[in-house]
Structure formats: C-alpha cells, structure tokens
Amino acid sequence: MKHGxxxxxxxxxxxxxxxxxxxxxxxxxxxGQQVLPVFISSLGGPLYPLFAIMxxxxxxxxxxxxxxxxxxxxxxxDLLSCGTKGHRYVGELTTIMVHDAGDAFPTYKKNxxxxxxxxxxxxxxxxxxxxxxxNTGKDRRFWNEWLDKRKGIDVFxxxxxxxxxxxxxxxxxxxxxxxxxxxxxxxxxK
Numbered sequence: 001m002k003h004g005x006x007x008x009x010x011x012x013x014x015x016x017x018x019x020x021x022x023x024x025x026x027x028x029x030x031x032g033q034q035v036l037p038v039f040i041s042s043l044g045g046p047l048y049p050l051f052a053i054m055x056x057x058x059x060x061x062x063x064x065x066x067x068x069x070x071x072x073x074x075x076x077x078d079l080l081s082c083g084t085k086g087h088r089y090v091g092e093l094t095t096i097m098v099h100d101a102g103d104a105f106p107t108y109k110k111n112x113x114x115x116x117x118x119x120x121x122x123x124x125x126x127x128x129x130x131x132x133x134x135n136t137g138k139d140r141r142f143w144n145e146w147l148d149k150r151k152g153i154d155v156f157x158x159x160x161x162x163x164x165x166x167x168x169x170x171x172x173x174x175x176x177x178x179x180x181x182x183x184x185x186x187x188x189x190k
Contacts, residue, residue: 072090072096099153
C-alpha cells in the first residue's frame with residue numbers, strides 16, 4: 001500500500017515523463033487526492049512532449065500545483081506556467097531561463113524541406129507564446145517584443161522576476177502534509 005502524496009517529478013521532456021504524468025492523474029483520480037503537485041527541475045527539452053503534458057493536464061480533475069526547484073529552462077518554464085492559477089511556485093534560489101522556441105534544423109535536407117521546417121518552427125514559437133499569453137495574462141505580442149528586445153538570447157530570471165512576469169504566482173516551495181481519517185469499529189460496541 002502506498003503512503004504519502006501522489007506527485008510527479010519532471011526532469012526530462014520525453015515519452016516516459018508523459019506516461020508518468022498520465023499515471024499520476026489516474027492515481028489522483030482513484031485516491032481522491034485534492035491536488036496534484038508537479039515538481040520541475042529541468043533544463044528543458046523538445047516541445048512535443050511538453051504539448052502532450054499540457055493536453056493531459058486538461059484531463060486532471062483537481063488543481064495542478066507546479067513547483068520549480070533548482071532550474072526551469074525552456075520548455076520547463078512553459079510547464080511551470082501551466083499550473084493552476086494561484087498554485088504556481090518557484091523556489092527562492094531557482095533560476096528560470098526563457099528563450100525563443102525552436103529546434104535545430106535537420107541537416108542535409110532539400111530546400112522545400114527546410115522551408116517546411118521554418119514554417120513549423122514559427123508555429124512552435126506561436127504555440128509557446130500562446131501558452132505564455134494564456135498563463136501570464138500578457139498577450140503574444142508582449143512575449144514577442146520582450147524576447148526581441150533581448151535579441152533572441154537566453155534570458156535568465158530570478159524567482160521574483162518570474163512571478164513579476166506572471167510565469168509563477170509565489171516565491172517559495174510549498175509544504176505538503178498528508179492526513180487521513182480512520183474510523184475504528186470495536187467489536188461488541190455500538
């Protein structure tokens with residue numbers, strides 16, 4: 001029998017992480033747990049597993065608490081912002097890194113393929129900025145201009161700066177306490 005709270009750790013953005021998130025949502029649903037904590041400590045990764053996790057988050061019947069610890073970079077910042085409003089935390093010593101979306105172009109492709117990858121890269125950037133727009137209350141234009149002013153370089157933020165930009169709601173790591181009610185029935189007593 002499991003004891004403790006159901007939670008998910010996100011370090012990598014891959015199929016295994018997507019499966020862990022799905023399993024945690026199933027377990028939270030089974031146990032009746034009131035929230036799902038998602039701890040994030042990641043250098044980021046590909047956007048497609050992020051998009052899968054975001055879609056799966058929509059199926060969670062309880063609030064999702066996102067907690068960035070250590071670092072949240074690239075796709076991990078998008079994930080942090082996807083927690084339920086009011087329940088997005090960033091550790092005081094955590095570094096947040098935001099940058100422009102996009103993967104490296106594959107090598108040795110034909111011109112038409114490179115053009116298709118360029119269109120897809122713009123689509124990924126737009127999707128990423130749409131996530132930020134929805135989760136931070138700042139429109140896509142704000143994020144485009146914000147990154148463009150920084151000339152497309154990686155932008156490192158403190159925990160408080162992430163809160164000020166609407167990526168997170170609170171500086172600090174919440175504590176989770178597990179409680180349970182037990183009913184004891186004693187034979188012969190009514």
